[in-house]
Amino acid sequence: MPTGVALQDPRRQLFDAAVRVLTRDGVTGLTSRAVTTEAGVAKGVLHRHFADFDDFLTALVLDRIARVEAQATALRDAAGTGTVADNLTGALMTLFEPVMVAIVVLVIARDELRTRLRAAGTARFPLVGEGATMIAGYLTAERDHGRISSEADIDTLAPTLIGAAHLLYTERQDSPPEPAAVRRVVTTVLASAVP
Missing domain, CATH: 1.10.357 (Tetracycline Repressor; domain 2)
Incomplete structure (x- = not known):
């Protein structure tokens, strides 16, 4: 993943990616790795904005x-x-x-x-x-x-x-x-x- 690129709204980008993964792959396909891959960001981006994956899902x-x-x-x-x-x-x-x-x-x-x-x-x-x-x-x-x-x-x-x-x-x-x-x-x- 590229580094040094500023994300305009990382939370929204991650939410939108999670929605795409969830509707395409279902609950079992929804993982933090799938979300960050779909969003085109490093996995650390999710953990920089949320304590853990359940915190992310709660916010979603x-x-x-x-x-x-x-x-x-x-x-x-x-x-x-x-x-x-x-x-x-x-x-x-x-x-x-x-x-x-x-x-x-x-x-x-x-x-x-x-x-x-x-x-x-x-x-x-x-x-x-x-x-x-x-x-x-x-x-x-x-x-x-x-x-x-x-x-x-x-x-x-x-x-x-x-x-x-x-x-x-x-x-x-x-x-x-x-x-x-x-x-x-x-x-x-x-x-x-x-x-």
């Missing part, structure tokens, strides 16, 4: 959680516009994009990663839990707009939507489900909640 997941939190803000801001089903379909399709599904598998596979994420204050099931919180916040905002029934059990609807969508995405090996399939899940789960 926290970066993805920050994206979910930004998505949650945008989704809440969309309350009262478009249709509830379309807004939720779009949100779920963004949430369960291939990288997110691969990272959820990574979190499940690595005990130390889950331990560190919990210590960092993530949901009990990182990314999926934050996704459920995002959906609950949106449904609450839509209830305030009168587009979700005031009797709707949001604390049940949100994880039901997340669980059903997660299963829909993890059942697909080669390609994500069609938007119509995601929308069908959304409209089925929300059938009794939409006035």
